[in-house]
Amino acid sequence: MKKVYIYRGFERFWHWAQAFLVFFLGFTGFEVHGSFSFFGFEQAVKLHIIAAYSLIVLIIFAIFWHFATGEWRQYIPTLENINKQIRYYITGIFQNAPHPVRKTVLSKINPLQRLVYLGLKIVLFPLMITTGILYLFYRFPQGETGIKITINNLSTIAYWHTIGAFLLVAFVIAHLYLITTGQTITSNLKAMITGYEELEEENEEVKDENSK
Amino acid sequence: MKKTIGLILIFLLPVLIVYLLFFEPEYKPTKLELLKQSMQQKKKPSVDHSKFAELNKKFERPQDVTKTCISCHNKRDIEVMATSHWRWLIDEYMEGRGIISLGKRNAINNHCISIGGSEGSCNRCHIGYGYDSKNFDFTKAENIDCLSCHDNSGLYEKEKEAAGYPKSNLDFTKIAQSVGRPKMDNCGYCHFNGGGGNNSKHGDLEEALYTANREVDVHLARDGANFECVDCHKAENHNIKGRLYTVASMNRNRLLCEDCHSDAPHSESIINEHTTKVACQTCHIPTYAKVNQTKTFWDWSKAGKLKDGKPYKIDNEQGNDIYLSEKGEIRWESNLTPEYVWFKGTATHYLFGDTIKQVPVKLNEFNASYYDMNSKIYPVKIMRTIQPYDPVYNRLVSPKLWDKEDGKGAFWKDFDWAKAIDTGMKYANLEWSGKYGFVETEMYWLLNHMVSPKEHSLKCVDCHTRNDSRLKTINDVYLPGRDRNIWIDNIGIALILAVVFGVVAHGGTRIIYLRKKKNHKGDK
Numbered sequence: 034m035k036k037v038y039i040y041r042g043f044e045r046f047w048h049w050a051q052a053f054l055v056f057f058l059g060f061t062g063f064e065v066h067g068s069f070s071f072f073g074f075e076q077a078v079k080l081h082i083i084a085a086y087s088l089i090v091l092i093i094f095a096i097f098w099h100f101a102t103g104e105w106r107q108y109i110p111t112l113e114n115i116n117k118q119i120r121y122y123i124t125g126i127f128q129n130a131p132h133p134v135r136k137t138v139l140s141k142i143n144p145l146q147r148l149v150y151l152g153l154k155i156v157l158f159p160l161m162i163t164t165g166i167l168y169l170f171y172r173f174p175q176g177e178t179g180i181k182i183t184i185n186n187l188s189t190i191a192y193w194h195t196i197g198a199f200l201l202v203a204f205v206i207a208h209l210y211l212i213t214t215g216q217t218i219t220s221n222l223k224a225m226i227t228g229y230e231e232l233e234e235e236n237e238e239v240k241d242e243n244s245k
Numbered sequence: 246m247k248k249t250i251g252l253i254l255i256f257l258l259p260v261l262i263v264y265l266l267f268f269e270p271e272y273k274p275t276k277l278e279l280l281k282q283s284m285q286q287k288k289k290p291s292v293d294h295s296k297f298a299e300l301n302k303k304f305e306r307p308q309d310v311t312k313t314c315i316s317c318h319n320k321r322d323i324e325v326m327a328t329s330h331w332r333w334l335i336d337e338y339m340e341g342r343g344i345i346s347l348g349k350r351n352a353i354n355n356h357c358i359s360i361g362g363s364e365g366s367c368n369r370c371h372i373g374y375g376y377d378s379k380n381f382d383f384t385k386a387e388n389i390d391c392l393s394c395h396d397n398s399g400l401y402e403k404e405k406e407a408a409g410y411p412k413s414n415l416d417f418t419k420i421a422q423s424v425g426r427p428k429m430d431n432c433g434y435c436h437f438n439g440g441g442g443n444n445s446k447h448g449d450l451e452e453a454l455y456t457a458n459r460e461v462d463v464h465l466a467r468d469g470a471n472f473e474c475v476d477c478h479k480a481e482n483h484n485i486k487g488r489l490y491t492v493a494s495m496n497r498n499r500l501l502c503e504d505c506h507s508d509a510p511h512s513e514s515i516i517n518e519h520t521t522k523v524a525c526q527t528c529h530i531p532t533y534a535k536v537n538q539t540k541t542f543w544d545w546s547k548a549g550k551l552k553d554g555k556p557y558k559i560d561n562e563q564g565n566d567i568y569l570s571e572k573g574e575i576r577w578e579s580n581l582t583p584e585y586v587w588f589k590g591t592a593t594h595y596l597f598g599d600t601i602k603q604v605p606v607k608l609n610e611f612n613a614s615y616y617d618m619n620s621k622i623y624p625v626k627i628m629r630t631i632q633p634y635d636p637v638y639n640r641l642v643s644p645k646l647w648d649k650e651d652g653k654g655a656f657w658k659d660f661d662w663a664k665a666i667d668t669g670m671k672y673a674n675l676e677w678s679g680k681y682g683f684v685e686t687e688m689y690w691l692l693n694h695m696v697s698p699k700e701h702s703l704k705c706v707d708c709h710t711r712n713d714s715r716l717k718t719i720n721d722v723y724l725p726g727r728d729r730n731i732w733i734d735n736i737g738i739a740l741i742l743a744v745v746f747g748v749v750a751h752g753g754t755r756i757i758y759l760r761k762k763k764n765h766k767g768d769k
Binding site for chain 2: 065066067073074075078080109122126127128129172185186187189191192195196198199200202203205210213
């Protein structure tokens with residue numbers, strides 16, 4: 034095992050800022066939705082808008098970072114090993130079997146993560162941002178302050194925004210749990226906080242397999 | 246890279262501090278402050294009528310005053326005779342009906358129903374002298390009552406049951422010498438008392454406005470803007486701005502809040518955006534009938550009960566009649582929450598003689614909806630009444646209510662519905678079957694006055710709330726906080742529960758296996 038610097042400074046900042054904003058948007062968003070009352074409707078709307086703009090700015094920086102560093106390649110989906118990964122979560126994990134896909138700096142997320150995170154990036158976040166912006170700016174009839182497109186009811190926009198919100202909540206819960214499925218229960222969390230994680234070395238893995 | 250960013254920050258920070266220390270933002274008055282400044286200058290009369298020799302004489306009849314007015318203000322009589330205040334009619338295009346002349350002269354409402362046959366009493370509020378029947382000559386200029394609007398002495402008063410004539414003992418010289426721009430009491434004399442008592446009809450126009458504070462009405466309050474009615478209801482050629490959609494049909498000559506306040510008067514844009522679909526009045530008139538009670542319900546079918554052969558009445562604590570032999574049962578209420586409807590500046594009306602198509606009969610309808618470009622949500626008082634109709638011809642009837650003498654068919658004298666309706670319908674030249682019943686009617690009164698201070702305007706949550714939204718009847722629009730798709734919500738919650746269940750099951754299994762393994766190790 035070797036301590037490796039796996040998550041860089043911006044990456045960790047981006048991750049935690051996004052985590053906070055998504056949580057906060059979900060919280061204020063469901064208050065606006067009428068699910069409960071905490072800040073009060075008026076305050077919840079204002080906070081939700083501020084958080085939404087912050088997240089958009091953060092995402093713009095993150096996109097730039099992904100392309101500048103080439104990290105976007107981490108999310109190229111692959112079907113290779115995906116069965117192994119699924120089988121690991123269903124059975125292997127209970128028998129303390131080793132992770133089927135080795136985590137390295139160049140490939141730090143497993144094939145399932147690749148699919149899910151890519152889905153977040155190209156489906157769910159764009160859905161939330163588009164419907165969110167329409168929600169904010171679309172007015173019927175086209176007022177001076179509204180975007181001029183012919184949609185005559187907010188309900189469609191609101192429904193899709195709500196669907197996305199439920200999916201995000203489901204993702205966050207699963208994500209929080211899956212943090213604990215690293216080498217040790219806390220190794221993933223520690224890695225995302227400090228940037229360092231103890232990873233198997235290439236030859237170590239070979240040895241491991243031989244010893245079995 | 247890091248160095249460059251650091252250098253830029255080191256350079257920018259001092260600039261920012263210097264800027265914050267030395268450049269105070271220039272003070273800019275808000276739109277409201279500018280408006281307040283512009284309204285501070287109160288109009289002063291340009292002439293003193295008491296100095297005119299023409300007015301320095303004794304007037305025998307009120308008509309003599311009018312003639313004297315016209316002798317200087319010539320052609321003004323023609324202007325006045327073109328207004329609805331004189332004609333008690335307005336000619337307007339009504340959707341589906343074409344050009345219609347409608348006004349107090351021929352309208353049917355759900356207060357005292359109609360003026361037909363009762364002109365002598367009702368027309369105390371006409372700006373003329375002697376409009377005591379449908380045969381009144383609307384071309385005779387000397388019968389214009391200039392003083393009812395222009396008296397500034399406060400002494401002028403019309404006689405009861407005298408078809409618009411003033412009291413006989415008035416000092417017309419003094420009154421004529423006082424004339425000027427109309428004051429609140431000139432307008433309020435009729436507009437506060439319509440329908441037979443203070444605040445009876447409108448709910449937002451009443452005598453409490455004479456002495457209102459800002460809590461009651463920010464515009465008319467003596468400690469507020471201190472307006473007169475005509476500061477907003479400006480007139481051009483005696484045609485006064487502002488409309489009443491209990492008789493008006495078209496979107497013209499309206500007086501809008503936006504005329505002074507613009508359609509984006511708030512500092513927060515999210516509130517300004519509401520003005521495309523929500524009228525100012527909706528948030529800024531959170532309650533009406535704030536001081537005195539207004540009529541909300543009237544049951545004419547209970548009228549006519551007598552005690553020992555004599556009519557009687559029952560008053561409530563506020564002194565308003567809740568039962569009158571002449572009028573039936575009446576409900577008075579105060580501090581009311583408005584009802585909310587779409588309105589686009591137009592209305593259609595039930596015209597006298599129309600067949601009843603729906604019950605309750607809607608005496609005026611706004612025919613607006615969310616999907617109409619110009620529609621906004623407005624607050625209304627809805628007056629609900631049970632009033633006489635002809636079940637055979639299926640139309641509302643107009644009973645003769647008032648007369649000076651018994652035996653002329655007037656219901657208020659003889660208490661005989663059949664006779665009163667017969668007399669009223671003959672007077673209106675409309676057939677009736679001889680049978681009568683009672684039917685529910687509704688009339689919509691837009692609320693425009695008694696604007697509350699901004700601290701008391703509606704809060705977001707008054708409408709944007711799941712269960713008790715003020716806008717619960719406005720159903721053709723998605724309102725965040727109130728509306729949701731129940732399927733999306735239920736499936737969404739099911740999804741979250743499924744994920745939580747999965748996490749618990751998976752995590753639980755892991756813990757169990759972990760323990761087993763530990764035990765194994767212990768065994769070894």
